[in-house]
Amino acid sequence: MRFDQHRALDAIERRLATDPLRTGGIVEVSEVVRFADLDSGKEASLLRLGLLVDGLARLLGDGGVALYPVAERGLLSDTELTSNERMVLRRWSDDGLLEILPPGAPALARAGEVSALTGQPVLTRAQIRGYALRPTPGGGGSVQLVPVGPGPSPVPDQALRALTRMWRCPVPDCPSYGRPGVGQPPPQLAQGVPMCPRHGERLSDAGARPSVVALVVRIGGLVRQRFAVAAGTPVVVGRAPDQHGSVALGPLLDEEARTWVSRKHVALELRPDGVYATDMSTNGTVVVGPDGRGRLPGGQARRLGERDILELTDGVEVARAGTAAGSSDATAPGSVMADAPTIAIRMPRDNR
Ligand SMILES: [Zn+2]
Numbered sequence: 001m002r003f004d005q006h007r008a009l010d011a012i013e014r015r016l017a018t019d020p021l022r023t024g025g026i027v028e029v030s031e032v033v034r035f036a037d038l039d040s041g042k043e044a045s046l047l048r049l050g051l052l053v054d055g056l057a058r059l060l061g062d063g064g065v066a067l068y069p070v071a072e073r074g075l076l077s078d079t080e081l082t083s084n085e086r087m088v089l090r091r092w093s094d095d096g097l098l099e100i101l102p103p104g105a106p107a108l109a110r111a112g113e114v115s116a117l118t119g120q121p122v123l124t125r126a127q128i129r130g131y132a133l134r135p136t137p138g139g140g141g142s143v144q145l146v147p148v149g150p151g152p153s154p155v156p157d158q159a160l161r162a163l164t165r166m167w168r169c170p171v172p173d174c175p176s177y178g179r180p181g182v183g184q185p186p187p188q189l190a191q192g193v194p195m196c197p198r199h200g201e202r203l204s205d206a207g208a209r210p211s212v213v214a215l216v217v218r219i220g221g222l223v224r225q226r227f228a229v230a231a232g233t234p235v236v237v238g239r240a241p242d243q244h245g246s247v248a249l250g251p252l253l254d255e256e257a258r259t260w261v262s263r264k265h266v267a268l269e270l271r272p273d274g275v276y277a278t279d280m281s282t283n284g285t286v287v288v289g290p291d292g293r294g295r296l297p298g299g300q301a302r303r304l305g306e307r308d309i310l311e312l313t314d315g316v317e318v319a320r321a322g323t324a325a326g327s328s329d330a331t332a333p334g335s336v337m338a339d340a341p342t343i344a345i346r347m348p349r350d351n352r
Contacts, residue, residue: 005047008047009046009047009085009088011050011336011338012046012047013097014336015050015053015067015336016069016092016098017068018068018069018099018176018185020068020117020186021214021228022065022226023066023067023068023118024065024066024067024120025052025056025067025068025121025123026068026070026111026115026118027052027068027124028107028111028122029070029075029089030071030072030074030107031108032052032123033049033078033081035048035125035135038135038137038141039051039141044078044080044081046088050336051141052067052135052143052145053065053066053067054143054336055123055135055138055143055145056133056145058142059145061221062226063223063334064224064225065223065226069092069098070098070099070101070111070114071099071101072101072103072105072107073100073103074103076093093175094175096176101198102199108122108124110188110197111124111128112128112129113189116130116153116155116159117155120152131149131151132147132148133148134146134148159186159189162187162189163186163209164208165205165206165207165209166205166206166208166209167187167194167203168203168205169201170204171198171199174196174198176197176198187203211270212228213228213229213320214320214321215228215229215318215319215321216320216321217237217247217249218316218319219252219257220315227247229275232270234268235267236266236280237249237266237268237312238265238266239253239258239263239265240263249312257314260314261281261312262280262282264281265279265281266279266280266312268318271303274303274304274305274306275304275320276303277304278301278302279296281312283313284298285311286311288309288310288317289305289309290305290307296310306320307320
């Protein structure tokens with residue numbers, strides 16, 4: 001039982017991030033852990049985050065999507081959670097997977113701010129202004145996310161400017177703005193001044209944020225992996241590319257696809273005028289675009305259109321995040337709750 005709980009929390013941990021390139025929704029954790037009607041379990045349970053991850057994955061058809069969790073510091077000493085759950089929360093906060101706000105800070109307002117800055121919904125039952133999805137019990141222990149509110153609205157200019165810069169927090173080892181990287185959380189804006197949401201400190205400008213494009217790998221119509229290509233750093237996708245920062249598909253492919261996809265199959269690179277792809281494979285890569293299909297010429301970089309899809313083999317695609325799947329035989333995403341203790345949480349089941 002305890003072992004199952006550890007495994008379930010590990011699976012959930014892999015789907016938490018404060019990097020909007022990886023996330024598809026925002027949650028206020030102390031609210032979500034108390035959605036007892038979702039599983040008829042105890043008053044508060046951290047495993048409910050997993051039910052919401054699964055609900056979002058099903059809604060988006062994206063088996064790799066992460067949640068952006070926000071909470072006020074009191075959650076770390078919430079005695080309705082087990083001591084193990086509190087320990088896990090502290091670790092998530094230290095690792096930058098969970099954004100912990102100072103005591104008394106309005107966590108739901110921060111969730112709404114992240115939503116407004118990223119265009120991603122808040123998964124909440126509270127009344128908020130803006131884009132929200134309301135978690136309700138679905139059939140068989142699953143969670144349905146029902147859209148409420150006006151949907152995503154355009155990001156204000158001032159906020160957009162804040163999102164094009166890298167930020168540094170004066171607090172040493174700040175998990176959010178301590179180490180520069182392309183995946184920083186959006187800063188908190190107080191009258192337009194960028195602040196660290198964890199420390200309430202004014203952030204200093206650490207230079208232009210490298211431009212970056214979010215891409216996805218879809219297998220059988222379902223997003224199985226997300227990755228980002230930043231200017232000046234090509235990314236190799238293949239069965240088992242060995243470079244640092246490459247995207248290894250081997251474990252996600254079935255036996256047939258593994259024979260068709262090369263170890264290093266295709267390289268992607270962000271240049272000032274767009275994303276370029278270079279075929280490195282034995283069996284070739286097909287570009288599927290609005291103008292039809294064509295083979296990617298071997299060994300030479302070709303610029304991709306925004307809606308072009310790269311087909312590594314049947315059903316294995318690389319495309320920009322947010323584009324529609326080229327193949328229609330989508331399957332349901334796997335559940336992060338596969339290892340959850342079944343006494344506390346009923347398994348979400350899909351009838352497909
Ligand atoms: Zn900070």
